[in-house]
Amino acid sequence: MKTSTLIILAVICAIIFIAPLAIYNGHGEDDGYFGGSDDAASEQIESTDFKPWFSSIWEPPSGEIESLLFALQAAIGAIIIGYAFGYWRGQGKEE
Amino acid sequence: MHIMEGYLPIEWCLIWFVVAIAVVAFGIYQIKKIVDETPESKALLAVSGAFMFVLSSLKLPSVTGSCSHPCGNGLGAALFGPAVTAVLATIVLLFQAILLAHGGLTTLGANIVSMGIVGPLVAWIVYKALTKVNVSSTIAIFFAAFLGDLLTYVATSFQLAFAFPAPTFTGALTNFLVIFAVTQVPLAVGEGILTVIIWDRLKEYKPKLLAKLDALAPNEA
Numbered sequence: 588m589k590t591s592t593l594i595i596l597a598v599i600c601a602i603i604f605i606a607p608l609a610i611y612n613g614h615g616e617d618d619g620y621f622g623g624s625d626d627a628a629s630e631q632i633e634s635t636d637f638k639p640w641f642s643s644i645w646e647p648p649s650g651e652i653e654s655l656l657f658a659l660q661a662a663i664g665a666i667i668i669g670y671a672f673g674y675w676r677g678q679g680k681e682e
Numbered sequence: 683m684h685i686m687e688g689y690l691p692i693e694w695c696l697i698w699f700v701v702a703i704a705v706v707a708f709g710i711y712q713i714k715k716i717v718d719e720t721p722e723s724k725a726l727l728a729v730s731g732a733f734m735f736v737l738s739s740l741k742l743p744s745v746t747g748s749c750s751h752p753c754g755n756g757l758g759a760a761l762f763g764p765a766v767t768a769v770l771a772t773i774v775l776l777f778q779a780i781l782l783a784h785g786g787l788t789t790l791g792a793n794i795v796s797m798g799i800v801g802p803l804v805a806w807i808v809y810k811a812l813t814k815v816n817v818s819s820t821i822a823i824f825f826a827a828f829l830g831d832l833l834t835y836v837a838t839s840f841q842l843a844f845a846f847p848a849p850t851f852t853g854a855l856t857n858f859l860v861i862f863a864v865t866q867v868p869l870a871v872g873e874g875i876l877t878v879i880i881w882d883r884l885k886e887y888k889p890k891l892l893a894k895l896d897a898l899a900p901n902e903a
Binding site for chain 2: 588593596597599600603604606607608610611614619620621622623624625627628629631632635637639640641642643644645646647653656657658660661663664665666667668671672674675676678679
């Protein structure tokens with residue numbers, strides 16, 4: 588594909604993920620927006636009187652630490668992808 | 683799609699573990715075979731795993747007003763098949779279960795089945811079927827990634843409805859589908875587009891390797 592096509596695709600992708608922020612602008616977690624679907628499912632399960640029988644062996648002690656670890660996860664993945672694609676691109680140029 | 687730690691009755695934990703262990707074991711065997719036959723596919727395996735790592739760390743807002751994350755399992759499925767993808771998903775899910783308290787060790791089996799097996803299996807079938815009739819692999823990968831992501835969440839909804847059929851199985855299933863699958867539709871479209879972008883670059887840089895892995899449409903190879 589041409590670079591311009593790729594950029595258009597990336598922009599469409601960005602719009603899909605930015606649109607909800609615009610649609611629900613002004614709303615927040617306090618009035619039930621932008622919560623995680625995993626948590627919503629857990630609440631649904633709790634409404635059946637089920638008691639979780641095991642809890643996580645370790646939990647990030649705060650939201651800060653949690654975001655640190657999520658950023659770390661994304662960074663590890665991104666480094667590997669970037670490294671491989673950079674390597675392949677360079678390889679292609681030499682040939 | 684993460685079923686939280688302890689949020690699944692023990693018998694269901696065991697059932698899903700049995701399925702997951704069997705498929706992951708087969709996947710490890712397949713990885714060994716692929717790496718022996720085509721050593722240069724190692725980097726591609728790493729990229730497929732890394733793609734899942736990145737995408738499943740991104741919790742994105744959906745038009746339903748709640749947040750969820752894509753899975754990134756379509757890429758690995760199209761390249762290597764569902765069993766190998768199950769191994770990659772296990773790594774991601776272990777990282778999140780141990781370090782992020784997302785998902786859990788007791789529910790690991792169930793989460794591997796949804797994100798590592800059902801989603802990738804559907805993605806792989808769709809991908810192979812479309813490329814077989816000479817649909818461009820770039821288009822096929824979009825549908826593979828879109829359905830792989832969506833079906834992962836559908837699988838989770840089914841797993842929860844089996845375990846918690848209250849008031850009825852269909853009622854519970856509808857509730858979980860509304861929570862998971864509906865939220866997921868726009869995210870799955872986004873994941874499809876992102877996978878297309880990665881795929882396009884892969885096709886440009888590593889066409890021979892993709893052909894060797896039999897991951898292209900016959901008229902592209």
